[in-house]
Amino acid sequence: MADAASSEASLRRFLHGLPSVDQVGADARAATLATRSIKTTAKEFAIDLAISMIDLTTLEGQDTPGKVRALCSKAQRPDPTDASVPQVAAICVYPDLVPVAKEALGASGIKVASVATAFPSGRTSLAVKQADTRDAVAAGADEVDMVIDRGAFLSGRYGQVFDEIVAVKEACGRADAVEGQGAHLKVILETGELVTYDNVRRASWLAMLAGADFIKTSTGKVSPAATLPVTLVMLEAVRDFRVATGRQVGVKPAGGIRTSKDAIRYLVLVNETAGEDWLSPDWFRIGASSLLNDLLMQRQKLKTGYYAGPDYFTLD
Numbered sequence: 001m002a003d004a005a006s007s008e009a010s011l012r013r014f015l016h017g018l019p020s021v022d023q024v025g026a027d028a029r030a031a032t033l034a035t036r037s038i039k040t041t042a043k044e045f046a047i048d049l050a051i052s053m054i055d056l057t058t059l060e061g062q063d064t065p066g067k068v069r070a071l072c073s074k075a076q077r078p079d080p081t082d083a084s085v086p087q088v089a090a091i092c093v094y095p096d097l098v099p100v101a102k103e104a105l106g107a108s109g110i111k112v113a114s115v116a117t118a119f120p121s122g123r124t125s126l127a128v129k130q131a132d133t134r135d136a137v138a139a140g141a142d143e144v145d146m147v148i149d150r151g152a153f154l155s156g157r158y159g160q161v162f163d164e165i166v167a168v169k170e171a172c173g174r175a176d177a178v179e180g181q182g183a184h185l186k187v188i189l190e191t192g193e194l195v196t197y198d199n200v201r202r203a204s205w206l207a208m209l210a211g212a213d214f215i216k217t218s219t220g221k222v223s224p225a226a227t228l229p230v231t232l233v234m235l236e237a238v239r240d241f242r243v244a245t246g247r248q249v250g251v252k253p254a255g256g257i258r259t260s261k262d263a264i265r266y267l268v269l270v271n272e273t274a275g276e277d278w279l280s281p282d283w284f285r286i287g288a289s290s291l292l293n294d295l296l297m298q299r300q301k302l303k304t305g306y307y308a309g310p311d312y313f314t315l316d
């Protein structure tokens with residue numbers, strides 16, 4: 001395994017030596033798991049678990065400190081009338097808004113995740129990507145969501161992608177942290193641009209070999225974003241990577257996940273593919289800008305028997 005990362009040629013040999021993904025099989029398995037029904041009690045549990053796994057995201061050019069502060073209050077008390085609703089896992093913002101989120105979240109325990117490395121395209125020099133990352137971490141980001149260079153990956157320049165991830169991981173280190181305790185690094189594969197499931201599997205392994213703490217499907221800016229079959233392939237990769245190396249890596253589908261039904265399908269997929277060890281916000285996140293309200297509505301329906309309607313909750 002250590003050999004795999006030692007040179008461009010061995011990296012290529014290793015990645016192309018991974019078993020091919022059975023695309024029809026992956027699609028069929030994801031579709032079958034998506035039809036699995038769960039009991040009401042399990043649904044209540046699943047909704048709260050899904051809320052606790054959300055990276056509540058705003059990544060718009062028009063974002064303002066005020067919007068981020070509102071999102072941070074929502075992250076801490078998703079339903080102000082019901083203190084039993086769990087808080088979300090993290091707030092995900094652009095780097096310049098990290099200080100605002102950090103201050104608003106205080107000691108809540110909610111993480112601040114920052115996109116970096118010229119998100120969403122990733123098209124800039126490595127020096128600028130590292131500076132972008134260092135800035136976000138210096139401003140207090142607990143987690144960094146970087147994008148890989150899809151152009152380099154699709155051209156087969158795996159060593160370049162590997163080295164960039166290693167360099168960004170280094171930039172995640174904090175001056176005041178013990179070695180190995182910098183910001184957590186989520187590596188966005190942008191699977192909607194990777195063309196094949198084999199590429200998704202290779203990119204997952206490449207990112208993990210280079211030191212990713214999480215692998216993430218998408219920026220949310222490219223279609224298709226997260227899908228169940230692609231997430232299935234990534235969950236198989238983290239499962240197999242742990243068997244091979246003993247190191248556990250998390251998974252984050254992001255983009256286009258808007259309903260409780262979708263969120264629960266992802267949880268079933270995690271349970272059936274990687275296993276229970278991944279069913280926690282430490283190892284599975286859902287990147288979403290507008291999923292939370294639907295989860296709150298379904299939660300209230302389960303508890304009271306009626307829907308409160310979207311106007312009852314503050315905007316996502």
Ligand SMILES: O=C[C@H](O)COP(=O)(O)O
Nearest residue numbers: 220254255256287288289
């Ligand atoms: O990382 C999260 C995505 O950017 C959010 O995408 P979404 O707006 O489709 O939920």
